[in-house]
Amino acid sequence: MQIETLGIVGAGTMGSGIAQVAALAGLRVIVVDVSDAALDRGLATVRGSLDRLMAKDKLDAAACDAALARIETSTDYQRLGAAGLIIEAATESLDLKLRILKQIEAVARPDAILASNTSSISITTLGAALADPSRLVGMHFFNPVPLMPLVEIIRGLETGSAAAGAVRELTLRLGKSPISVRNSPGFVVNRILVPMINEAFFLLAEGVAPAEDIDTGMRLGANQPIGPLALADLVGLDVVLSVMDVFYKDFGDSKYRACPLLRELVAAGRLGRKTGRGVYSYD
Numbered sequence: 001m002q003i004e005t006l007g008i009v010g011a012g013t014m015g016s017g018i019a020q021v022a023a024l025a026g027l028r029v030i031v032v033d034v035s036d037a038a039l040d041r042g043l044a045t046v047r048g049s050l051d052r053l054m055a056k057d058k059l060d061a062a063a064c065d066a067a068l069a070r071i072e073t074s075t076d077y078q079r080l081g082a083a084g085l086i087i088e089a090a091t092e093s094l095d096l097k098l099r100i101l102k103q104i105e106a107v108a109r110p111d112a113i114l115a116s117n118t119s120s121i122s123i124t125t126l127g128a129a130l131a132d133p134s135r136l137v138g139m140h141f142f143n144p145v146p147l148m149p150l151v152e153i154i155r156g157l158e159t160g161s162a163a164a165g166a167v168r169e170l171t172l173r174l175g176k177s178p179i180s181v182r183n184s185p186g187f188v189v190n191r192i193l194v195p196m197i198n199e200a201f202f203l204l205a206e207g208v209a210p211a212e213d214i215d216t217g218m219r220l221g222a223n224q225p226i227g228p229l230a231l232a233d234l235v236g237l238d239v240v241l242s243v244m245d246v247f248y249k250d251f252g253d254s255k256y257r258a259c260p261l262l263r264e265l266v267a268a269g270r271l272g273r274k275t276g277r278g279v280y281s282y283d
C-alpha cells in the first residue's frame with residue numbers, strides 16, 4: 001500500500017518537523033493538536049525551518065509554498081480518517097500516548113498503520129492498548145527532524161511485518177535512513193546517547209568543569225557536532241529526564257539514575273531552547 005496522506009498528532013518540535021519533511025516529500029499531511037494556538041506554533045516552526053533552508057539555497061520559494069499548501073491543520077481527530085499512516089508525536093507520557101493512540105484507532109481507516117514517535121516508551125505496551133496491536137510500529141525521528149537522517153523502526157512484540165515494512169518504505173520516501181530495532185527501552189540511539197548526556201549533568205553538578213568546557217571537551221575530543229549539555233537543551237531537558245526515568249524503571253538498574261541537577265532544572269521549568277533557558281540561555 002502506497003501511503004499518500006500522513007496524519008500526525010502533536011504539532012510540537014517533532015510533529016512539526018515530521019510534517020515538514022513529509023510535505024517536502026510530496027505527501028499530503030494532516031496535523032492534529034488540541035488547540036489552534038498549538039497548531040499555529042507548529043506551522044510557525046515549519047515556516048521558520050523552511051525559511052532557513054531557502055536562505056541557504058537548499059530550497060526554492062515554489063517548493064516551499066507547495067510544501068506548506070500540502071499541510072492541513074485541525075483540532076478534529078476525525079480528519080485523520082483520510083490518512084494511510086498516523087504518527088503519534090505527543091509529549092513523552094505513557095498515559096497521554098495511550099489515550100491518543102486509542103483516539104486515533106477509533107477514527108483510523110481499517111487499513112491505516114499507526115506509529116508512535118516515542119523516545120523510550122515500550123511499543124509493546126502501547127500496542128497492547130489497541131484492539132489490533134499488529135498495526136502499531138515505532139517510528140522514532142531525531143531532532144531536528146529536517147536535518148537528522150535517521151529513523152529507528154521499532155517492532156513491538158505484536159507488530160506485524162506488513163506494517164513495519166510499509167513504515168520502512170515510507171521512511172525511505174521521506175529521504176531518511178531507517179534502522180530496524182526490536183522493542184527495548186530507549187531502542188538503540190537513546191540507550192547510548194541519553195546516559196551520556198546524564199553523565200554530563202553529573203560532571204556539571206560535581207563541579208568537575210563548567211558547562212562550556214564539558215561541551216567543548218566532547219566537541220573537540222569526541223568529534224560531536226554539539227556538546228552533550230547543548231544537546232540536552234536542543235532535545236529538551238524534560239525529554240532527557242523522562243528517558244532516564246524509563247531506563248531506571250524498566251531495567252531496574254541504578255546505573256540509570258537521573259542526575260538530581262537535571263531533575264531540578266526540569267522542576268524549575270528550564271527545559272532548554274523551547275523555554276528559552278536550560279543549561280544555557282537563549283534569546
Ligand code: 3HC
Binds near residue numbers: 231
Ligand atoms: N531546519 C532547517 N535548517 C536548520 C535547522 C532546522 N530546524 N536547524 C539548523 N539548521 C541549519 C542551519 O541553517 C545551518 O545551515 P548551514 O550548514 O547551511 O549553514 C545548519 O543547519 C547548521 O546549523 P547551526 O549553524 O545553527 O548549528 P550547528 O552547526 O550546531 O548545526 C545541528 C545544527 C545540525 C542540529 C548540529 O548541532 C547537530 O548535528 N547537533 C546534534 C543533533 C543531534 O544529535 N540530534 C539527536 C538528538 S537525540 C533525539 O532527537 C532523540 C530524542 O528521542 C531524544
